Amino acid sequence: MRRVTIHDVADKAGVSLATVDRVLNGRPGVRKVTIERVQAAVRDLNYEPDAFAAGLAKKRNYRLHFLIPNGPNAFMEDLSREARDFASTLMRERVSVHIEPIDAFDAHRVTGTLAVLDKSVCDGVAVVAPSFPEVRAAIDRLQDRGVHVVTLVSDHPASTRRHFVGIDNVAAGRVAGRLLGRFLPKEPAKIAFIAGSLGLRDHADRYAGCTQVLDNEFPHLELLKVREGRDDNGKNHDIALKLLKEHPDLAGLYNIGAGNRGLIAAIEETRRGAGLTFIGHELTPYTRTALQNGTMDALIAQDPGHEVRSAIRVLKALCDGAPIVEGQERIGIDIFLKDNLPDLA
Amino acid sequence: MRRVTIHDVADKAGVSLATVDRVLNGRPGVRKVTIERVQAAVRDLNYEPDAFAAGLAKKRNYRLHFLIPNGPNAFMEDLSREARDFASTLMRERVSVHIEPIDAFDAHRVTGTLAVLDKSVCDGVAVVAPSFPEVRAAIDRLQDRGVHVVTLVSDHPASTRRHFVGIDNVAAGRVAGRLLGRFLPKEPAKIAFIAGSLGLRDHADRYAGCTQVLDNEFPHLELLKVREGRDDNGKNHDIALKLLKEHPDLAGLYNIGAGNRGLIAAIEETRRGAGLTFIGHELTPYTRTALQNGTMDALIAQDPGHEVRSAIRVLKALCDGAPIVEGQERIGIDIFLKDNLPDLA
DNA sequence: CTAAAAATGAGTAACGCACCTCAGATGCTT
């Protein structure tokens, strides 16, 4: 059960090592018939290159940059932490991760950060950024310069980015809609929506998915117009208080974006938890507690750890031209009820 | 930004390469003070061994065996397929996976299969098997022989297995309970349960979790006694027909085990889909369709692909004494509604 | 048919580490 090496392939094909190497690494200077002969030998012998030897000989190393929004956002902090943690276990595999905090709302600065990157500095970039056209253009230019780019959490479908690591936000919104519809009694009731901004692609997608399901399958529910709170806890707190006052009979609440903390506080202050079905996004210490004590009823989440590891795997695969294991890289929508919260790490 | 190598460590510690090697690989013949000096240098320089070079030099290879129940079970077939698929991409990393079909209900044969395994044949084993004491004992003996063992899907907590790859079935049951409780109107109603066998640990766990939530938080619901269908579609079909006849007002149904196909058929034949909230486990072509057309209301699943890849990563880590990334190996409970079904691969 | 161009063979130096040997140095005991 010895490993099959290029020597065996060379023997089988009746050529020299050098020729096998030329074929395997796509170097020029080999006749078509010879190429085919070598490839046939590879197939026959079921040859697989040895990743250890190849990595060693290639002196390969993977310099990855992660551009992640800063600011007091628990989810983004988790992303950064997971990236750092996973990177440390991957040092010995020659993966180095540099985390660059960015201001997600300042498209100009983000563009500038992308503009200075270059093949001489890094091999792959994962970026979390809002979908401004200039950012898309910067991504495209970066790829032209030979740096692989994946979008993280929030996609830029129009760009040439090689992969998107994140959840399907339309589906996430649909899930929220169905849970609201099914959790509430089958009778007329009001539902309120709070978003960071419908200008953000993921928020808009979630809203669209949610209203689609509610309009079609739960037409007895009245949907109030969306309030935008810029993902800010203070703003959301005020919005919620006003909302609860204006609509004493409010039955459902869907927070499309971040800033759950402000909403939770408002609901608990007014002791409206029992009568209100409240669904939000992302697992944080605050939402966890709210789910446990009944203030929140369901949480739709994405696992930042999974996303970071997926992004790194994908970028690595892109760097050495390896195929991407699709099933492995599909990020699922996590639905948390108080019953299936993961243990705290 | 050159890589730090053992040469650098040797220089820094003022010793030779041989000594560094002795320390790093735990070989004898080094004074305690020297060991400490080398370790200090390692820390100072932040030295990390190069996985490529180490793997190459060690001629390491990972021979893994997967023992997976055969029989007409879509989930187990998925497991096997995923194992094969992932293994093929890992050949170049010197991971070879052998899949051994077993008869999960024949503990004696399973024990026999485990008994002949040995360090000379394989380095790690992942086993899906019911929790009979003899199987547990066989696992322990196998580990004593130096072969790492992880349990897959169904755990043997009492054994010395190094890791369990699978979901928390009690939590899964609780989720089923809460979804039933919240999907149904807040008024008295009957709920039926079908299991493969409460003798199977995972089924018993799910049942316990589900009734715990229903009893405590939804006391208005009446829980009928569990029917056991041995995970057989034919048996389940008959059970369902009888159940629907005996209880024309049945409001909820939870299939704890496999054999959803039989239940789906029975419900669709009797046109009882609309009035019945039906929750089951595992995503298969049948349950997918049932969810889409409304026969089923929710699906609680575990991703066989994730589980296989996790098992392989864990076994690999155990083989070379590397730490396990806990967060990465936690298998989440997937909750599928008709809104978040993954695209077909 | 010949000269130029293209294809191939043969060989070699890395890559970083594991593992081995053997000689020499150092410490410790009497």
Add this chain to the structure above:
DNA sequence: AAGCATCTGAGGTGCGTTACTCATTTTTAG
């Protein structure tokens, strides 16, 4: 201070591949 055990240094080899160079053979064009 000799004798012994214990440490340590120097050096070599092998792992499978990459990425060269240089010489040689084959093919192609004129």
